[in-house]
Amino acid sequence: MTAQTRGLHSRVLESLGPAITAGEYPPGSVLRTDELAKRFEVSRSVMREAVRVLESMHLVSSRRRVGVTVLPTEEWNVYDPQVIRWRLAGADRARQLRSLTVLRSAVEPVAAGLAARHATAAQCAELTECALGMVAHSRGHQLEGYLKYDVAFHRAILNASGNEMFARLGDVVAEVLTGRTAHQVMFEDPDPPAVSLHVQVAEAVREGDAARAEALTRQIALGALEELDILAP
């Protein structure tokens, strides 16, 4: 969950990265490596390595005689897990959560359909276990336990899809679900129909019914979108 803070260079990154993604340095701002090195009290070598990493994320662009220029948002590698973490920790957390939820709503149904085709017996078992865990924690304010199984369920679906790109969205989904529980209106127990949908998805996958798994997951996704009021014009 938390970032690796190994190395002096990482500490600089964990300070400068969030500052940039938070918009503290508006696009077009120019920084100088020497000045940054002095500010963070590190050598130029360390600072240069940090800048190189930021450059590989397309957050900044380093050019001779100019300096380190902050790039506009459209250039950023918004799929970089570190960038996602930094943005979720920053000011436009809400915007980011909405954006990621839309992505989820697109990907997860298709992933569920693929899972129904490709899931192994072990993966089906895990899926069922997660769904049952959700049911068991769906009443009596056991939100923490519920969340754990919810995250595991969606991770399992993405992994069982057999698609590498989908599987790698597991962390993103986990982040969104956690953020939803923590920040959103999740004082109450989850809606029984929503829980039931998860159980049915597990069933559909186990039976190899791709169309049903996809449709049911689309229902779940719709619920997530509605929670954030993403649909009204």
Next chain:
Amino acid sequence: MTAQTRGLHSRVLESLGPAITAGEYPPGSVLRTDELAKRFEVSRSVMREAVRVLESMHLVSSRRRVGVTVLPTEEWNVYDPQVIRWRLAGADRARQLRSLTVLRSAVEPVAAGLAARHATAAQCAELTECALGMVAHSRGHQLEGYLKYDVAFHRAILNASGNEMFARLGDVVAEVLTGRTAHQVMFEDPDPPAVSLHVQVAEAVREGDAARAEALTRQIALGALEELDILAP
């Protein structure tokens, strides 16, 4: 399209990155910075910066007293545009194209639905223009021109969706479409029905018919999946 080769450090990266993603150094392989620096005939500082970037992509992990260890595929930042390019240039190009096509098939229909809700007049105009360009180049072996408009069309859809995560997949889609035309069985002119679907999507978006735009785009996506035989058990 092509990578920025500015800087000695980038040249090293463009050589070592593809080698790793191609599996020349199997997961668990250990490299030493000094040795690499000697091999590429650069100073340690330059080599260190390159390694830092590879580390930020989670291709390798650098640890004291151990060296630079190549990480397993599951750890890689597979959404990093540079990693995608490297893998598309390597041996498992086919696998990668299939994987990305599945991602497309999940994302684009939803993006089209959102575009129907949010597209501006200018975006609708561009979309229509692209569709007409496709029609104009759909006969008489004008594959190059057709591809240009095809890429522009899908880019426009993703941009018009108003979702940042979708918009940033424009380059990926462009890569997949280009790869499809270059490598796949695209000697013949594109199927008239496929071309027609694009025109209808543009129409649906213009009319604000989200459901129809989504359904039509799902048809297009289905075609792309069928081309690569992704559906048979």
Next chain:
DNA sequence: CGTGAACAATAAGTCAGACTTTTATGTCAC
């Protein structure tokens, strides 16, 4: 014979300083 604590070897990490190269900008002649 196993266990653990001290130790040595190793490779990354850090720093400082000197030098090179690119390139934006200002200057001057025409």
Next chain:
DNA sequence: GTGACATAAAAGTCTGACTTATTGTTCACG
């Protein structure tokens, strides 16, 4: 105003010395 040219500023590169964490070995002791 336009071009060529000089200037300076910042990143880029290299080198060497030093620090630190970590692994693996060795050796003493139970």
